[in-house]
Amino acid sequence: MxxxxxxxxxxxxxxxxxxxxxxxxxxxxxxxxxxxxxxxxxxxxxxxxxxxxxxxxxxxxxxxxxxxxxxxxxxQGPSASQxxxxxxxxxxxxxxxxxxxxxxxxxxxxxxxxxxxxxxxxxxxxxxxxxxxxxxxxxxxxxxxxxxxxxxxxxxxxxxxxxxxxxxxxxxxxxxxxxxxxxxxxxxxxxxxxxxxxxxxxxxxxxxxxxxxxxxxxxxxxxxxxxxxxxxxxxxxxxxxxxxxxxxxxxxxxxGGNDNPLFSEIVGLGRPQNLVASATAVSQFVANNDPRVVQLYVPVAGTTNVTSLVQGTFAQFPTAVVSTPSALVGASPNNAQSALAxxxxxxxxxxxxxxxxxxxxxxxxxxxxxxxxxxxxxxxxxxxxxxxxxxxxxxxxxxxxxxxxxxxxxxxxxxxxxxxxxxxxxxxxxxxxxxxxxxxxxxxxxxxxxxxxxxxxxxxxxxxxxxxxxxxxNLNFPGTIALNVPVWWGKKN
Incomplete structure (x- = not known):
C-alpha cells in the first residue's frame, strides 16, 4: 500500500x-x-x-x-487513509x-x-x-x-x-x-x-x-x-x-502526463481528500491576519473561511469539512490547476x-x-x-x-x-x-x-x-535508527 x-x-x-x-x-x-x-x-x-x-x-x-x-x-484528512x-x-x-x-x-x-x-x-x-x-x-x-x-x-x-x-x-x-x-x-x-x-x-x-x-x-x-x-x-x-x-x-x-508529481499521485489515487489544513499552521496565519492563508488553503465552499484539524485528529472528526491545500502547492484534489504547481x-x-x-x-x-x-x-x-x-x-x-x-x-x-x-x-x-x-x-x-x-x-x-x-x-548497513533520534546537526530541541 x-x-x-x-x-x-x-x-x-x-x-x-x-x-x-x-x-x-x-x-x-x-x-x-x-x-x-x-x-x-x-x-x-x-x-x-x-x-x-x-x-x-x-x-x-x-x-x-x-x-x-x-x-x-x-x-491527514478524515475521509481518507493514505x-x-x-x-x-x-x-x-x-x-x-x-x-x-x-x-x-x-x-x-x-x-x-x-x-x-x-x-x-x-x-x-x-x-x-x-x-x-x-x-x-x-x-x-x-x-x-x-x-x-x-x-x-x-x-x-x-x-x-x-x-x-x-x-x-x-x-x-x-x-x-x-x-x-x-x-x-x-x-x-x-x-x-x-x-x-x-x-x-x-x-x-x-x-x-x-x-x-x-x-x-x-x-x-x-x-x-x-x-x-x-x-x-x-x-x-x-x-x-x-x-x-x-x-x-x-x-x-x-x-501529456507532465503534471506536478504530488498532484499526479493524488489523481492516481482517485482524488481522495488525504491532505487537509493543519490547525498548527492555520491558527498562526489567522492570528497574524495573514492574507496568504486563503491562497495556500481552499476556503470552505461558499465562504472565505479556511477550516482546519488539530494535527492527527482525523479519527475524532470523521465527518468534518476541512479545507485542503490549494492548487498553488499542487495538492487540491479537484482543481486541475494543481498540475501546474x-x-x-x-x-x-x-x-x-x-x-x-x-x-x-x-x-x-x-x-x-x-x-x-x-x-x-x-x-x-x-x-x-x-x-x-x-x-x-x-x-x-x-x-x-x-x-x-x-x-x-x-x-x-x-x-x-x-x-x-x-x-x-x-x-x-x-x-x-x-x-x-x-x-x-x-x-x-x-x-x-x-x-x-x-x-x-x-x-x-x-x-x-x-x-x-x-x-x-547492503552488508555495510549501520542498523535501524528510530525516528526520534536527531541527525548529527539536529542537537537543538
Missing part, C-alpha cells in the same frame, strides 16, 4: 521527455538512461533533465508529503525504499554519469551535475543521517559504506565548489540550454543557486559546529556572492531569510531588517499577492512581523523571528525544508505532537528511517 506514496515512474519519463527540447525520440532518451556502465556513450545534456526531474519528484512528492505533515502545514501511518509516526522501513532508490539510481547516478562523461565541451552541464549532487546529498543526509556517498555511485558496488554526516557535509561543500568552477567556464561548446529544466542554461542563476545552497548548508551546522559555519560563511561573503532573487524550481504542465528547490524567500540569519548571527554583512522584509515580500508574491502595500501592512502590523525582529533583544530571538517567518513562507511549497529548519533550530516552537501518535511520544520525528532495501542487501 505504501508504494502509492511514490510518483509513477512512467510519468517521470514522460515529463523529462516533454521537458527536453531537441530530442529526436522517446526511445533514444530512454536508451541513454539505461546504460550506466558506459558513461562515455551518454550525452550529458540528455542525462541532465533525468537527474533534475528525479530530484523534483523526491522534493515535490515524497518529501513534500512527509515535510508538510511533520512540519504541520497539513494533516497517510495515517505518517501521522502516527509508525511507518515501516519499507515505506522509504522507493524514495531512496529514486535518490540514488535516478538523481545521483545520472548526475555522476554526466560528471564521468568523456564527451567534450560540456563543462557547464558537468557543473550543474556537481550542484545537483550537492543538493541531493544534502536532501538525503538531512533525511536519513549517515549515508553512502563516494562508492554509492559505483554501479557494481552493492554494499557501499555509510559515511558520517559531518563528512557528507564536507563532500557537499566540495561538490559546490567544483560546480562553481565548471559553470564559470565561458563559451562552452555544448551548453545545456533548454535541456536544463531548472534555469534553462542560465549560468548566472546557477552561480546564485550555488552560493545560496552553500549558505544553507553552512547554516545547517550552527548548533553542531558554529566555528565551521561562521568561517565558511565569512569565506563565502568574501567572494562578494550573488544569491538567488528568483525561485530555483521545476515547472510542470497540464498535458512548481516544485521549488530553493525559493527566493528562503534565500533572503538565509541571508537575514547570517547577518543576525554577525557572520555576514547586510541589513537584517531589509532582508527580513524582502523574504516576506517574496513569499507574498509567490502566493499571488503582488500589491506591495498588502505585504507592507502585514510586515508592520502582524505579531510575527517586523516588530518581532526589531524587538528581539538577543541573537537567538532574532533568529527565532526569522525562522518563524521562513516557516510561513515555506507552507505547502517547501515542507521538507521547513521541517529540517525546525529540527535545526526548534522554531517555530508552536508545533505539537500529532494526536495520532502513540501516547508515549515526546518529540515529533527527527529523521526518516533507513529503507528496508538497505537492511537486506
Amino acid at each position: 505504501r508504494a502509492k506514496h511514490i510518483f509513477n515512474p512512467k510519468k517521470l519519463l514522460l515529463l523529462v521527455f516533454i521537458g527536453v527540447v531537441g530530442l529526436s525520440g522517446c526511445k533514444k532518451f530512454l536508451d541513454v538512461n539505461q546504460d550506466p556502465n558506459k558513461p562515455g556513450t551518454a550525452d550529458p545534456n540528455l542525462l541532465l533533465p533525468v537527474s533534475q526531474v528525479a530530484v523534483g519528484t523526491v522534493v515535490g512528492n515524497y518529501f513534500q508529503v512527509y515535510g508538510n505533515i511533520w512540519g504541520q502545514f497539513w494533516t 497517510y495515517r501511518s505518517i501521522e502516527r509516526y509508525n511507518d515501516a522501513n519499507t515505506a522509504f525504499d522507493q524514495v531512496w532508490n529514486r535518490i540514488y539510481t535516478k538523481a545521483l547516478i545520472n548526475a555522476q554519469l554526466i560528471i564521468d562523461s568523456k564527451v567534450g565541451g560540456v563543462e557547464q552541464t558537468k557543473g550543474i551535475a556537481y550542484l545537483t549532487k550537492a543538493y541531493t546529498f544534502q536532501l538525503a543526509t538531512d533525511a536519513f543521517g549517515d549515508i553512502p556517498v563516494g562508492d554509492a555511485l559505483q554501479t557494481n558496488n552493492l554494499s557501499p559504506k555509510y559515511v558520517p554526516q559531518a563528512a557528507v557535509y564536507d563532500s557537499i561543500f566540495t561538490y559546490i565548489d567544483k560546480g562553481i568552477a565548471l559553470i564559470g567556464v565561458a563559451n562552452a561548446v555544448k551548453p545545456p540550454g533548454s535541456q536544463d529544466v531548472v534555469f534553462q542554461g542560465d549560468m548566472a542563476q546557477w552561480k546564485a543557486f550555488a552560493n545560496t545552497l552553500k549558505l544553507r548548508a553552512y547554516l545547517r551546522l550552527t548548533n553542531i559546529d558554529a566555528a565551521k559555519a561562521s568561517a565558511g560563511i565569512a569565506a563565502l561573503y568574501a567572494t562578494n556572492p550573488v544569491f538567488l532573487t528568483k525561485d530555483a524550481s521545476i515547472k510542470y504542465s497540464t498535458t 512548481p516544485v521549488k528547490l530553493i525559493s527566493a524567500s528562503e534565500s533572503y531569510f538565509l541571508q537575514a540569519e547570517a547577518v543576525a548571527r554577525g557572520w555576514a554583512t547586510g541589513d537584517v531588517n531589509d532582508l527580513f522584509a524582502k523574504g516576506i515580500n517574496a513569499s507574498f508574491v509567490a502566493t499571488g499577492i503582488t500589491d506591495p502595500t498588502i505585504a507592507a501592512t502585514y510586515i508592520a502590523t502582524a505579531k510575527d512581523g517586523q516588530t518581532a525582529l526589531t524587538a528581539a533583544a538577543s541573537t537567538e530571538a532574532k533568529v527565532k523571528a526569522i525562522i518563524v517567518q521562513k516557516y510561513y513562507a515555506m507552507c505547502g511549497f517547501q515542507g521538507f525544508e521547513a521541517w529540517s529548519e525546525y529540527r535545526r533550530t526548534g522554531y517555530p516552537d508552536f508545533l505539537i505532537i500529532s494526536k495520532a501518535a502513540p501516547a508515549s511520544t515526546t518529540v515529533p520525528p527527527r529523521r526518516m528511517l533507513y529503507p528496508n532495501s538497505e537492511s537486506v542487501s
Whole structure:
C-alpha cells in the first residue's frame, strides 16, 4: 500500500521527455538512461533533465508529503487513509525504499554519469551535475543521517559504506565548489540550454543557486559546529556572492502526463481528500491576519473561511469539512490547476531569510531588517499577492512581523523571528525544508505532537528511517535508527 506514496515512474519519463527540447525520440532518451556502465556513450545534456526531474519528484512528492505533515502545514484528512501511518509516526522501513532508490539510481547516478562523461565541451552541464549532487546529498543526509556517498555511485558496488554526516557535509561543500568552477567556464561548446529544466542554461542563476545552497548548508551546522559555519560563511561573503532573487524550481504542465508529481499521485489515487489544513499552521496565519492563508488553503465552499484539524485528529472528526491545500502547492484534489504547481528547490524567500540569519548571527554583512522584509515580500508574491502595500501592512502590523525582529533583544530571538517567518513562507511549497529548519533550530516552537501518535511520544520525528532495501542487501548497513533520534546537526530541541 505504501508504494502509492511514490510518483509513477512512467510519468517521470514522460515529463523529462516533454521537458527536453531537441530530442529526436522517446526511445533514444530512454536508451541513454539505461546504460550506466558506459558513461562515455551518454550525452550529458540528455542525462541532465533525468537527474533534475528525479530530484523534483523526491522534493515535490515524497518529501513534500512527509515535510508538510511533520512540519504541520497539513494533516491527514478524515475521509481518507493514505497517510495515517505518517501521522502516527509508525511507518515501516519499507515505506522509504522507493524514495531512496529514486535518490540514488535516478538523481545521483545520472548526475555522476554526466560528471564521468568523456564527451567534450560540456563543462557547464558537468557543473550543474556537481550542484545537483550537492543538493541531493544534502536532501538525503538531512533525511536519513549517515549515508553512502563516494562508492554509492559505483554501479557494481552493492554494499557501499555509510559515511558520517559531518563528512557528507564536507563532500557537499566540495561538490559546490567544483560546480562553481565548471559553470564559470565561458563559451562552452555544448551548453545545456533548454535541456536544463531548472534555469534553462542560465549560468548566472546557477552561480546564485550555488552560493545560496552553500549558505544553507553552512547554516545547517550552527548548533553542531558554529566555528565551521561562521568561517565558511565569512569565506563565502568574501567572494562578494550573488544569491538567488528568483525561485530555483521545476515547472510542470497540464498535458501529456507532465503534471506536478504530488498532484499526479493524488489523481492516481482517485482524488481522495488525504491532505487537509493543519490547525498548527492555520491558527498562526489567522492570528497574524495573514492574507496568504486563503491562497495556500481552499476556503470552505461558499465562504472565505479556511477550516482546519488539530494535527492527527482525523479519527475524532470523521465527518468534518476541512479545507485542503490549494492548487498553488499542487495538492487540491479537484482543481486541475494543481498540475501546474512548481516544485521549488530553493525559493527566493528562503534565500533572503538565509541571508537575514547570517547577518543576525554577525557572520555576514547586510541589513537584517531589509532582508527580513524582502523574504516576506517574496513569499507574498509567490502566493499571488503582488500589491506591495498588502505585504507592507502585514510586515508592520502582524505579531510575527517586523516588530518581532526589531524587538528581539538577543541573537537567538532574532533568529527565532526569522525562522518563524521562513516557516510561513515555506507552507505547502517547501515542507521538507521547513521541517529540517525546525529540527535545526526548534522554531517555530508552536508545533505539537500529532494526536495520532502513540501516547508515549515526546518529540515529533527527527529523521526518516533507513529503507528496508538497505537492511537486506547492503552488508555495510549501520542498523535501524528510530525516528526520534536527531541527525548529527539536529542537537537543538
